[in-house]
Amino acid sequence: MQVYADPITVNCRKVLAGLDFLDAPFERVHVDYFKGEQKEPAYVAINPNASVPALRDGDFVLWESNAILQYAADKLGRDAAYPRDLRRRADINRWLLWESSSWFPSTYVFLVENCVKPLLGGEADAAVLDAQAVQFHKLAGILDARLAQSAWVCGDAPTIADIALAAPIHLHGWQKLPLADHPNLKRWMTEQIEQMPCWKKTHVGTGFTLTPPAQ
Ligand SMILES: N[C@@H](CCC(=O)N[C@@H](CS)C(=O)NCC(=O)O)C(=O)O
Incomplete structure (x- = not known):
């Protein structure tokens, strides 16, 4: 999995800390928030909201930080962190x-x-x-x-x-x-x-x- 993020922002910290909490292997791709890189066309093609974070898993792209945590927990079977009950x-x-x-x-x-x-x-x-x-x-x-x-x-x-x-x-x-x-x-x-x-x-x-x- 690849995570497009700038670690200083709220929703990026959520995903970066959350993926670490889930012990999820991933690679971070830096998107510089204060330079406005989230608004550049190459990134907007990944996340049309022009906001960070976003996740890529093979040919699957997902944005919305909470959806990313739900996806990673389910993909990796981290049931204690996201119980199935x-x-x-x-x-x-x-x-x-x-x-x-x-x-x-x-x-x-x-x-x-x-x-x-x-x-x-x-x-x-x-x-x-x-x-x-x-x-x-x-x-x-x-x-x-x-x-x-x-x-x-x-x-x-x-x-x-x-x-x-x-x-x-x-x-x-x-x-x-x-x-x-x-x-x-x-x-x-x-x-x-x-x-x-x-x-x-x-x-x-x-x-x-x-x-x-x-x-
Ligand atoms: N609901 C979205 C919100 C994402 C969001 O608002 N990200 C902020 C940083 S925390 C952002 O990139 N805003 C775009 C901007 O200010 O240009 C999520 O949870 O992923």
Whole structure:
């Protein structure tokens, strides 16, 4: 499998960490996000959305980060990470859809305002952040309540849902996400997700740096 990705982006980190979590063999093809390589015709022929990531497996091309994790887990038979039991799978699929439709769009506003704009010489728009905070707290409260019931999102072991839900908040300090109001979410992110080998291997830091801090 080949993965077209820039490791600094949310959905690429999701797939790169997720494939490592699944112990999936793959080759990464670099698509430079800030150079706009995702908009070049050769790449748009692979992913017509002009966004990263995308996966190629022989003559099969797949885009949508969560679909890539589902495909890789099924192809490799990683049933613990993506259980086949009807209800457990429906539960995971629910969180994958929620991540893509609600969680990522809300948390992405914090990434754009607090990380990308200042990096490019602009300023965060406080009104935009204040307006989005209402939606963020509603969504974070839903995830926090789930994480009050179990160590991981879908039970007592990590699944691809955990990786998918963590990616949009991977720069939570720099994003200035108010996680302190959501203690179970904070515990899961800082004491569990960030301790996973797949997370450490795909480190992204403030300024979109890829070099992990010295241990
Ligand atoms: N739903 C898509 C979203 C992909 C996406 O929005 N990728 C961002 C980077 S995280 C991107 O490449 N955006 C295009 C751009 O900003 O030019 C997925 O999960 O793969």
